Amino acid sequence: MTSVHWTQEHLTFPVNYCDLAKACVHDNRMVCATTENNCIRRTFLDQCDMYEYNCDYHADFRKLTVQRSPCNGVPDYQC
Template sequence: MRLDIILQIITYCTLLLTSYIPSVDSHIPSYVATPSNKNEQFCQLSDNCMHDTVRICGTMGDQKRTFLDMCDLLEFACDTNQIYTHVDEMEGCPEEPNYPPKGFE
């Protein structure tokens, strides 16, 4: 057989097989609802979060706070209904994480 015929057969078979592969629309199941507010969203995210113990700085207005990691920030936001935002620079954040959180002594 000639090489061009072999390439045509391979191309045809490839196109035929790829037409049977189902497409993926989303990795999120259709029954999952979007949280109605930021606190609810943080609570959902904290439920499945894996702690990596990489300290981060969070800010809420002018107040800065050091968290053990991103999961700690999400859990704190969920528990206290205070929405902190992760900031990259650690300047101005307390050296150590604030434990225990205010109101949880």
């Protein structure tokens, strides 16, 4: 009889956006994201695009959780 070991997967910090980008499946649902200090906000084609951008440019954009539409029609900005 074989024993099964259950494991719980979780993210480790700092988040490896390159690994997330490789495993991500594009769904074309636009995402509004901001940096941790809220100084820069950008619209991405989807969450996978955000991961790819973070990987390529060593950025740390995170998806905004409260929104009606991507960035609510407000243009992207940078402080």
